[in-house]
Amino acid sequence: MTAVYAGFWRRVAAYLIDGALLATVELVLAAGILMMAPRDLRAWANLAPVSAAISWAYFSLFESSPMRATVGKYALGLYVSDTHGDPITFRRATARYWLKILSSLSLMVGWLMTAFTPRKQALHDLLAGTLVLRNAYVPAPAGSTPGNLDEYWDGSRWLNRPRLPEEMD
Numbered sequence: 001m002t003a004v005y006a007g008f009w010r011r012v013a014a015y016l017i018d019g020a021l022l023a024t025v026e027l028v029l030a031a032g033i034l035m036m037a038p039r040d041l042r043a044w045a046n047l048a049p050v051s052a053a054i055s056w057a058y059f060s061l062f063e064s065s066p067m068r069a070t071v072g073k074y075a076l077g078l079y080v081s082d083t084h085g086d087p088i089t090f091r092r093a094t095a096r097y098w099l100k101i102l103s104s105l106s107l108m109v110g111w112l113m114t115a116f117t118p119r120k121q122a123l124h125d126l127l128a129g130t131l132v133l134r135n136a137y138v139p140a141p142a143g144s145t146p147g148n149l150d151e152y153w154d155g156s157r158w159l160n161r162p163r164l165p166e167e168m169d
Helices: 008-036 041-064 071-075 090-105 109-115 123-128
Strands: 002-005 078-082 130-136 151-153 158-160
Touching (some): 008 041, 008 078, 008 109, 041 090, 071 078, 078 090, 090 123, 109 123, 123 130
Antiparallel strands (some): 078 130, 151 158
């Protein structure tokens, strides 16, 4: 299995799934406020920052987790990486999330860039140094050797698996 760049429409579909999930959470919060304090304007005013914090945490935590994807991206076989294909940190995921504001403020041109850039990057991906990739099954050429299965990611760097003395011969 190899990674290829995720296209515009697949990313839109993933974002719609994530949006529906977050909208459900926000509707539950709004229903709670409606039942507990229907006339309290301060409670309603607090809904916006709480919703923004939930959205930020959702995208940043999921994209920097070992899953490397939100629920919508995972459902469609997408994941977020840095420009070298490695997992991103929470800091980079947070930057990517807040840079989406610039993609939106540019009259959505920042989002549409995904359809036209060579590596299918939106404006926020270019600025944050990230890629959205998808898992694709590509047949290996005849006579090729498989990848090195002795390496693993420990959360910050690639390491080689320790070898036993009898394996070193």
